[in-house]
Amino acid sequence: MSSHPFSAKLSAKAMALKNEKLTHLHFYYHNLLAGPNVTALPLNPKGPLDFNDPAGLFGRLTMVDNPLTLEPELNSTTVGRVQGLYGVASRTDVAFVELVNFVFTADGEYRESTVTVLGRNPILAAGIREMPVVGGTGVFGFARGKVHFKTYSFDTTTGNGVVECDIYVFHY
Secondary structure: OOOOOOOOOOOOHHHOOOOOEEEEEEEEEEEOOOOOOOOEEEOOOOOOOOOOOHHHHOOOEEEEEEEEEOOOOOOOOEEEEEEEEEEEOOOOOOEEEEEEEEEEOOOOOOOOOEEEEEEEEEOOOOOOEEEEEEEEEHHHOOOEEEEEEEEEEEOOOOOOEEEEEEEEEEEO
C-alpha cells in the first residue's frame, strides 16, 4: 500500500517489462553550423566562432537537428537524427552541456524510438568522451547507459564536425 494517494507500487510484469537487454549502437552524427544545409542553429550568436577563446563562447546556445549516418560521410545511409540543444557551459574550456535525443527514423525495430542523453561534453578533448543515457522511448523505454563520443573530424573555422558515437543502452 502506498503512503500517498497519487502513487502505487507496480511490478515490472504489470508494465509488461520483460528481461533487460544491453544494446550497442554505432553511427556518426554531423553537426553542420555552416554551408548549404545547416543542421545546427545558434540561438544567441555572440560574434565569430573562436574555439581558442572559451570565455568568448561561454553562454552560446545551439539548437540541432543533425543527421545520424552509418558511415562518417554525410551521403552514407541515414538512420536517424540527433535533435536537441547544447550550450557552452565553461569559461575555461570548450565544454558543452548537451540535451539531445537520438531519434531513429530508418525502417526496422528501432524506428520512432529515441535515446535521450544529458551531460557535459568537452568537445575539444582528445580521445573518447563519455555522457550518460538518461532515458528513451519506444524500444528504448526505461533506458539507461552511456554514450562514447569521439571526434572524427572538426573544422575550427566553421564549427562543422563529424562525431563517432557508440551508445551502450540497457532497456527492456
